[in-house]
Amino acid sequence: MVLTVDVGNTRIKAAVFEGSTVLESFVFEKKELEKKIKKILKKFQNCSDLVVASVGTIEKQSFLAFEKQLKLHFLSHEDVFPFVNKYATPKTLGIDRMVLAAGATLQYPNQNRLVIDAGTCITYDFIDENDQYLGGAIAPGLRLRYESLHNFTARLPLLDLEEPQSYIGNTTAQAIHSGVVNGFVYEIDGFIDEYRANFSNFIIILTGGDADFLAKRLKNTIFANSNFLLESLNQTFQYKINND
Numbered sequence: 001m002v003l004t005v006d007v008g009n010t011r012i013k014a015a016v017f018e019g020s021t022v023l024e025s026f027v028f029e030k031k032e033l034e035k036k037i038k039k040i041l042k043k044f045q046n047c048s049d050l051v052v053a054s055v056g057t058i059e060k061q062s063f064l065a066f067e068k069q070l071k072l073h074f075l076s077h078e079d080v081f082p083f084v085n086k087y088a089t090p091k092t093l094g095i096d097r098m099v100l101a102a103g104a105t106l107q108y109p110n111q112n113r114l115v116i117d118a119g120t121c122i123t124y125d126f127i128d129e130n131d132q133y134l135g136g137a138i139a140p141g142l143r144l145r146y147e148s149l150h151n152f153t154a155r156l157p158l159l160d161l162e163e164p165q166s167y168i169g170n171t172t173a174q175a176i177h178s179g180v181v182n183g184f185v186y187e188i189d190g191f192i193d194e195y196r197a198n199f200s201n202f203i204i205i206l207t208g209g210d211a212d213f214l215a216k217r218l219k220n221t222i223f224a225n226s227n228f229l230l231e232s233l234n235q236t237f238q239y240k241i242n243n244d
């Protein structure tokens with residue numbers, strides 16, 4: 001059994017895998033890290049490996065205590081990945097994006113793939129049919145848009161996510177919902193159209209905390225898989241032990 005942990009910018013997600021099957025998955029806050037992992041390991045005592053990808057402030061040190069119980073794999077750029085990294089600054093590429101690209105490469109071989117992660121940030125990652133990682137884009141995520149409108153202005157309230165009634169918002173609240181939600185959806189559809197115009201035959205993988213919300217609203221039909229990063233962590237680990 002393998003315990004995978006994704007330390008994002010907002011929350012932590014974890015899952016226990018037996019082979020490629022998820023036995024259970026978890027979401028928790030950063031301050032609960034130690035307590036939660038202890039609890040998971042108590043329930044799943046057959047876990048032999050702990051695989052971590054962190055883009056947050058939590059470093060490898062926070063996991064060292066678990067090394068007594070199981071083998072720690074704190075993923076970094078030094079690990080083996082199943083694609084050729086064409087990013088011009090490979091060392092600054094987020095480890096979460098590398099893991100997503102690895103999962104897409106392994107799970108959908110011999111085709112162009114676009115991974116869209118709608119989390120704290122929206123990230124786009126493109127791997128071509130020759131398994132070359134080309135790059136993509138980083139944009140503010142849905143919640144971040146609501147927060148930045150409030151934090152960087154004097155008069156805009158902080159609102160919770162709500163379906164806009166129209167693209168023509170006729171109140172401050174409706175104008176914000178339209179700008180944030182419609183803007184988010186139009187932007188992502190626009191990116192997908194751009195990729196479609198330039199590449200034929202490719203698959204789109206949609207993941208992240210806002211994936212389900214988004215999937216229903218895109219004009220492009222895409223299935224969401226909110227576990228894709230955790231599944232990719234498990235696959236990256238399997239790839240690593242077979243290729244090290």
Ligand SMILES: Nc1ncnc2c1ncn2[C@@H]1O[C@H](COP(=O)(O)OP(=O)(O)OP(=O)(O)O)[C@@H](O)[C@H]1O
Binds near residue numbers: 012
């Ligand atoms: N309980 C929650 N806390 C924070 N965001 C949530 C929650 N539930 C849903 N969301 C949505 O999920 C988005 C954040 O996505 P996610 O949880 O994947 O981010 P994350 O944990 O920071 O991971 P990453 O840094 O990898 O994006 C927000 O834009 C928000 O709309």
Ligand SMILES: CC(C)(CO)[C@@H](O)C(=O)NCCC(=O)O
Binds near residue numbers: 092094096097123
């Ligand atoms: C873009 C985020 C914040 C998304 O989680 C993360 O992948 C990151 O910190 N990336 C570093 C910059 C880059 O990927 O080029």
Ligand SMILES: [K+]
Binds near residue numbers: 122
């Ligand atoms: K993200």
